Amino acid sequence: MNQNQPEQEETNRTCVLQVGSPDIQNALFLVRPLTFPPHNSIFLYIESKGSSLTRSGVFLEGRRRYGPVWKASFGPILTVHVAEPELIEQVLREEGQHPMRSDLSSWKDYRKLRGEGYGLLTAEGEEWQSVRSLLGKHMLRPKAVEAYDGTLNAVVTDLIHKLKLRSQQSSSGLVTDISAEFYRFGLEGISSVLFESRIGCLDPVVPVETERFIQSINTMFVMTLLTMAMPQWLHRLLPRPWDTFCRCWDYMFQFAKGHIDQRLEDERQKTARGERLEGRYLTYFLSQAGVPLKSVYSNVTELLLAGVDTISSTLSWSLYELSRHPEVQTALRDEVRHVMKGRSVPEARDVAAMPLMKAVMKEILRLYPVIPANARVITDRDITVGGYLIPRNTLITLCHYATSRDPRQFCDPDAFVPRRWLSRSEGSHPFASVPFGVGKRSCVGRRIAELEVYLALARILMHFNVEPAEDSDPVQPMTRTLLVPEKQINLRFIER
Numbered sequence: 001m002n003q004n005q006p007e008q009e010e011t012n013r014t015c016v017l018q019v020g021s022p023d024i025q026n027a028l029f030l031v032r033p034l035t036f037p038p039h040n041s042i043f044l045y046i047e048s049k050g051s052s053l054t055r056s057g058v059f060l061e062g063r064r065r066y067g068p069v070w071k072a073s074f075g076p077i078l079t080v081h082v083a084e085p086e087l088i089e090q091v092l093r094e095e096g097q098h099p100m101r102s103d104l105s106s107w108k109d110y111r112k113l114r115g116e117g118y119g120l121l122t123a124e125g126e127e128w129q130s131v132r133s134l135l136g137k138h139m140l141r142p143k144a145v146e147a148y149d150g151t152l153n154a155v156v157t158d159l160i161h162k163l164k165l166r167s168q169q170s171s172s173g174l175v176t177d178i179s180a181e182f183y184r185f186g187l188e189g190i191s192s193v194l195f196e197s198r199i200g201c202l203d204p205v206v207p208v209e210t211e212r213f214i215q216s217i218n219t220m221f222v223m224t225l226l227t228m229a230m231p232q233w234l235h236r237l238l239p240r241p242w243d244t245f246c247r248c249w250d251y252m253f254q255f256a257k258g259h260i261d262q263r264l265e266d267e268r269q270k271t272a273r274g275e276r277l278e279g280r281y282l283t284y285f286l287s288q289a290g291v292p293l294k295s296v297y298s299n300v301t302e303l304l305l306a307g308v309d310t311i312s313s314t315l316s317w318s319l320y321e322l323s324r325h326p327e328v329q330t331a332l333r334d335e336v337r338h339v340m341k342g343r344s345v346p347e348a349r350d351v352a353a354m355p356l357m358k359a360v361m362k363e364i365l366r367l368y369p370v371i372p373a374n375a376r377v378i379t380d381r382d383i384t385v386g387g388y389l390i391p392r393n394t395l396i397t398l399c400h401y402a403t404s405r406d407p408r409q410f411c412d413p414d415a416f417v418p419r420r421w422l423s424r425s426e427g428s429h430p431f432a433s434v435p436f437g438v439g440k441r442s443c444v445g446r447r448i449a450e451l452e453v454y455l456a457l458a459r460i461l462m463h464f465n466v467e468p469a470e471d472s473d474p475v476q477p478m479t480r481t482l483l484v485p486e487k488q489i490n491l492r493f494i495e496r
């Protein structure tokens with residue numbers, strides 16, 4: 001069969017190709033809210049007319065039904081989906097000097113409404129470029145990132161204590177809802193990199209404002225889908241999703257501003273006392289480089305937000321899969337111990353000698369890419385992708401989850417097989433699994449995220465055998481803008 005042909009024709013299909021044809025609005029995706037107890041907030045199914053997508057089937061079903069390119073509407077937004085590595089590569093190779101993810105964003109609408117600044121996630125053009133160049137120096141250069149290992153290791157030490165405390169509270173070493181613990185770890189980790197000071201997320205009693213910040217992120221992501229699915233005029237008729245969305249952002253900005261103001265005040269007092277300033281944290285670099293305070297606020301808010309779910313999801317799925325594959329867990333622990341040679345705390349440079357560790361993270365992000373679909377808008381010209389003309393300013397959805405679970409790219413695609421990354425025989429397309437994105441606008445936190453996950457996994461495996469909870473059913477991923485576990489992940493941490 002031709003790879004570019006749909007596997008199966010559907011008589012009741014709601015989405016057909018031919019961008020620019022009069023029936024461009026004929027595809028309607030419905031969004032139905034569901035309550036989901038663990039976070040006490042609303043989660044979403046995305047359904048196509050006729051049959052529901054599985055919760056984890058982020059565009060797998062679209063790919064199966066319609067082939068590698070199809071168009072659909074999400075509320076008022078028309079988007080062309082691209083679900084083939086070669087075609088994703090074609091789109092990304094077309095992006096210009098200042099790539100744009102999406103022009104139609106409720107995140108941007110909030111900033112306009114409240115007069116807040118834009119951070120790296122939301123800024124465009126020259127504004128984006130200047131902050132990206134600055135942060136890139138401190139977040140992507142290997143030497144600059146290595147310098148954070150002491151800071152991050154201190155946070156990992158607290159995580160290990162917390163896991164010990166929690167596992168000792170159960171006779172079987174059970175720690176329920178590990179993602180919640182790793183949300184706090186993620187927030188503490190990114191805060192320490194941003195402020196070079198600790199904010200108490202891993203203390204025995206977690207500060208109320210920390211929990212509220214994490215809850216705000218959760219709810220904001222859910223509301224993002226709802227607000228995007230509703231045309232703006234509907235916000236007046238059904239104000240709740242939009243109001244809730246704005247309140248979440250208000251709190252997130254307030255939280256970040258409080259910490260930034262505190263930190264800058266500390267610096268002012270030091271200067272007044274004639275002490276030398278030698279900060280090694282991102283807020284300091286931003287403020288010293290003359291970035292306006294409004295932009296420091298928005299960038300720090302967005303970096304805090306970006307560092308929480310991403311780390312939590314990756315660590316949770318890593319331990320989930322390692323608990324179900326004890327042979328991989330043992331091999332990884334052996335690798336860590338071999339490199340550590342009796343030392344107890346790994347450093348950034350140790351990771352270079354841990355190929356299996358890197359393969360485990362790649363495999364986890366292939367199976368569970370925390371951003372399952374990304375987007376691009378090409379603003380200056382029409383482009384041709386897979387033989388279809390896509391007019392300028394069209395929102396193009398890049399279906400990464402669909403390509404990274406595609407059996408044409410990865411044999412046994414739903415299985416956890418880290419070793420596939422250690423041999424060259426797999427032969428998948430380089431754009432089949434790109435969990436951090438590719439190119440100028442790719443993830444600026446990638447190196448920090450990798451280091452944080454490596455340091456945490458190495459120490460956890462040195463301290464614990466990680467096993468599934470008794471009688472635990474498999475956990476599937478689902479989408480809430482980001483990919484998250486559909487239910488709590490509970491694991492047993494047995495001290496070694």
Ligand code: HEM
Nearest residue numbers: 120121306307310371435436437438441442443444445449
């Ligand atoms: C496993 C962890 C992570 C994954 C899988 C991930 C993935 C991504 C992806 C897919 C993008 C969009 C790239 C594109 O549009 O091409 C992105 C952007 C971004 N990420 Fe991450 N991320 C992770 C961790 C982090 C962390 C820890 C931070 C903060 C320190 C961070 C900060 C950002 C920022 C600021 C952007 C926007 C970059 C820009 O537009 O210039 N990410 N990330």
